[in-house]
Amino acid sequence: MVKQPLVSIIMGSDSDLPTMKECALVLEEFGIPYEVIISSAHRVPEGTAAYAKEAAGRGIQVIVAGAGVAAHLAGVIAAHTPLPVIGVPIQSGALKGLDSLYSIVQMPAGIPVATVAIDGARNAGILAVQILGVKDPELREKITGFKEKMSQKVVEKNQKLQEKGWRKYLEG
């Protein structure tokens, strides 16, 4: 990546990468430069804190943090930065991401984390773009276009369904 990254995608373990790459993919769709980091609130606490503290100074505008089980990463990052932090609860272990959701969304007053759905890495990326759109009118227009394309796809699926009927549609 040559361009200055605007979004940081950070995750607690490389096992989160197959989920979190959806965030990277959507940022690429919008042409947003980003970086991807593996760190851990519990295993590399000082490195994580240092990273969070320096992020704004390095030009990062939004941080997306994904983690599973007792997912403290997003909250710990948020504690060290004035940037908006988006949290992605990741489904893993016996509680299927409910532990992760509660650990991320139920932040105490003063330190918000913008939480998306369990395994919602793609939405985290779109939300990051919407946030960057506050500064960048072109980007906001792109979002409008992106939503129209998404809408169009559903409309086309419905047209296909109306033409073929549901039985043939299900056959593919």
Place this chain on the structure above:
Amino acid sequence: MVKQPLVSIIMGSDSDLPTMKECALVLEEFGIPYEVIISSAHRVPEGTAAYAKEAAGRGIQVIVAGAGVAAHLAGVIAAHTPLPVIGVPIQSGALKGLDSLYSIVQMPAGIPVATVAIDGARNAGILAVQILGVKDPELREKITGFKEKMSQKVVEKNQKLQEKGWRKYLEG
């Protein structure tokens, strides 16, 4: 309010106002102009859609939507705008806000809602400020100051605790 509002605080019912006012208060702390709206995804669906569609054009940068039970408001707003939408699940009824949390945070791919804690209206406001900080460096500095003050308060409470001991501290 004379200044052009940058943040819209919308809620599904006036019974949500005692919770959502915390969002307004924190925006005032940061000097962010805002507007407060009662609408309803279910009772005023067209008005809500129209409001969401026009918000960006009117200069709104972030929308904060609070609702209880099957809380569709934030998702419905998000469907009609390219702006970042923050959702506040509100505790009400038998399920104590868990229904509202699930209805807001578990948005399908394509339409994110930045969800905060149940009754987390104050954090919704801070998150809105952090998002505006992407565009406004002065605001970002204010956030850093805000966090330092918050930190200082905890440090002072701890000092008082060390001086008095916990028994006297509890007496007040």
Place this chain on the structure above:
Amino acid sequence: MVKQPLVSIIMGSDSDLPTMKECALVLEEFGIPYEVIISSAHRVPEGTAAYAKEAAGRGIQVIVAGAGVAAHLAGVIAAHTPLPVIGVPIQSGALKGLDSLYSIVQMPAGIPVATVAIDGARNAGILAVQILGVKDPELREKITGFKEKMSQKVVEKNQKLQEKGWRKYLEG
């Protein structure tokens, strides 16, 4: 379909079709004309609203809406129509349909959605028939016959079990 559809089966995504087709199948058993639509409360909000508003005028009597995760479709439809709306929570994602159930059943006062079990598309179809039976005495008699047949099937299974014993029954 040549006949005027009486029931609309609408779903948020074509991935819901393998579940929702059970509704279509049971309507066919009763000879009820229906239509099947893919739309989305979040991706095609205006199309969905327009569809809901026009449904009654087009002769639709009951709308069955199926969706997963933060399932707003049934509620949004219900907001735009005086018709009875049946909601089918669809199992998908980490929360296995509990998010969808809460999003559909916990509707605020004024806008009911008649909710059936998670993945209960077949029951949604039967419920639609029961509702149409309010107007059509022949249909109500058919329901009574349908229930008798269902009852008979259980009785026959039990007879087979009594004759063969459970060990042989389990062998098939």
Place this chain on the structure above:
Amino acid sequence: MVKQPLVSIIMGSDSDLPTMKECALVLEEFGIPYEVIISSAHRVPEGTAAYAKEAAGRGIQVIVAGAGVAAHLAGVIAAHTPLPVIGVPIQSGALKGLDSLYSIVQMPAGIPVATVAIDGARNAGILAVQILGVKDPELREKITGFKEKMSQKVVEKNQKLQEKGWRKYLEG
């Protein structure tokens, strides 16, 4: 009540009456004749079965059944009638109505119960009216009017909020 009741409101205990009366009140708003019954799937099983079996013959068109805890009433009623049955889970005991919701909504294939929110008796009544509207065009128009009035109320609250500001609005 002189007129032939069209809706039956049945509940498992007289302790459910303060909740279920909301259903009666909304039926009165629409001018729908109804009857109110206390029975119990467990304490009066034969009386309940007999009542359910005879309801359709007596001209009842919709049955609304409310019960708490292991709420079998709606399901048992549905087993004995071809009429649409609306179930109202009632909040009571340690599980706060979640037990009741699961007992009512998770009906097996073949015997649907149209479930509304926990303590959602008012919505049960509106749903009953919507179902009766399938037969009665005038009633359907009344529903449209009812929804407009509901919408108007929200709009008026919002106007008042805009005029007074939220601080004065909260003062009352």
Place this chain on the structure above:
Amino acid sequence: MVKQPLVSIIMGSDSDLPTMKECALVLEEFGIPYEVIISSAHRVPEGTAAYAKEAAGRGIQVIVAGAGVAAHLAGVIAAHTPLPVIGVPIQSGALKGLDSLYSIVQMPAGIPVATVAIDGARNAGILAVQILGVKDPELREKITGFKEKMSQKVVEKNQKLQEKGWRKYLEG
């Protein structure tokens, strides 16, 4: 079976048989004559009621009822008999038996169901034997022997573990 059955094993569907057969197997271990019945509280409500009402007169002493989802079978049986009724929640559908557990265990005052674990058919059988042991001292002694054998098995496994070490034990 020639002998008069003392225990009735009843289930809502033949899909429950692979789980419920564990109850039959343990009754055979204790030499208790039993019968196995498929019925359904919702699909064969009158047959189920009749069966429950006649059970005591036919010499049945304990009824074991297994069902999934909104599991009303045990409660409906209990409503029609003075016999002790044991309920087995069966894991099925999206809620994995939690719906069934709540529907069975949370019975209102007056009509108890002796509930065992989700899929706990074997324990239902042992509990039935313990109940019959109230009348039959020989049976109670058999239970004591059964528990000793169960205890012995654990002790032997532990001895094998001590001799082999856990690595070899895991190899088999």
Place this chain on the structure above:
Amino acid sequence: MVKQPLVSIIMGSDSDLPTMKECALVLEEFGIPYEVIISSAHRVPEGTAAYAKEAAGRGIQVIVAGAGVAAHLAGVIAAHTPLPVIGVPIQSGALKGLDSLYSIVQMPAGIPVATVAIDGARNAGILAVQILGVKDPELREKITGFKEKMSQKVVEKNQKLQEKGWRKYLEG
């Protein structure tokens, strides 16, 4: 109590007594001699084990064990006796009895506990009577009478409701 107790009511703490007394009251209604014991699986483990082991020899026929939070009492008792053990989960602490329900009902294969509803002490008593009825035909007849009386009460309430209408009924 002069008569040999047939039922033992044991609880983990005297704070459970206001709930568990309902069990005693219903046993008195049926004329069943009982004893009430405070013990604790965790605080008096040996006394509890000794009590459980000796109960059968002392003529006890059924043990009812009530406890809150991580409620091990019923399971520990069941481990030491061939008698049927009824468990009453008691609502206390943050999880409102759900912890207690899971700790009691989810017993592993081999050691059943007949679980009733959270705070279902009255039903535990009725279940104990039903179990004693296996041995005592007179008692079984009493149960039938008890159920008829219960049924009659509901019927009378309904008659009163029909006579007065629900508005006056609610006034008392």
Place this chain on the structure above:
Amino acid sequence: MVKQPLVSIIMGSDSDLPTMKECALVLEEFGIPYEVIISSAHRVPEGTAAYAKEAAGRGIQVIVAGAGVAAHLAGVIAAHTPLPVIGVPIQSGALKGLDSLYSIVQMPAGIPVATVAIDGARNAGILAVQILGVKDPELREKITGFKEKMSQKVVEKNQKLQEKGWRKYLEG
């Protein structure tokens, strides 16, 4: 406190003190010197990290950390110290401590937190004493004595119950 503290009781907010003081009280019962600290993983992240890193060097042997909602404090402390860390989930907000329990107990591999019950500050103190008992045989004997006294209290309550009967016992 003159003596070198062996146990640190740290909490996220002074609103946790009424719960956490139970930990202090039980440590005093055992004569264990302790210190009480208010800090916050999110509001004072660096101070909290510094405190955790220095605790072992200052002679602290066990850290007890109590926090509510998305309770990251115990995990963050554990990330910075080789000492055993005991976590106390504190009941607060809409989810009643379940969020806090999941955030504390579901720690990823490598960084354990010894979790006690929601609001279980007293048990956290006893556990700290048991851990110190590993080094201090006298303390272990005290624990044995403490458990005997606890046992004795239950036995005495039971004796009182046997003498008075439950009716008089309940009167006080």
Place this chain on the structure above:
Amino acid sequence: MVKQPLVSIIMGSDSDLPTMKECALVLEEFGIPYEVIISSAHRVPEGTAAYAKEAAGRGIQVIVAGAGVAAHLAGVIAAHTPLPVIGVPIQSGALKGLDSLYSIVQMPAGIPVATVAIDGARNAGILAVQILGVKDPELREKITGFKEKMSQKVVEKNQKLQEKGWRKYLEG
């Protein structure tokens, strides 16, 4: 094992061994002698009690107890020993370990169990080492080294990610 074991790993069934062996493996990493025991609170209650009572006298310093479903083992062990007891909830059955977590962590006041995550046997082992570190300064240093190695591993993974980019990293 020649050396006196310091940690006892006890589990309710040999089906828990594939999970609990992670505890043994981490103890071996630290050179801590241990023993592995299969016992059962319900099937071998007296053997389990005797084992727990004798453990401290035999030189055991920490007991790790793993069990599934209504997991009483850790609590029952804790009732009989002054040693610190670590509980490992094991995922099994319909409730996926949530029953086990509640049964272990929600211990009543007086008898703590140091609970780790569902299936968290490795963390149970690390916690046992941390507890032994209270007595053994060398061990505490080893823990610090262990944490550094763990940290280093994450750092290396991140370096590899930065060098290869996420696409190649995912390819392996």
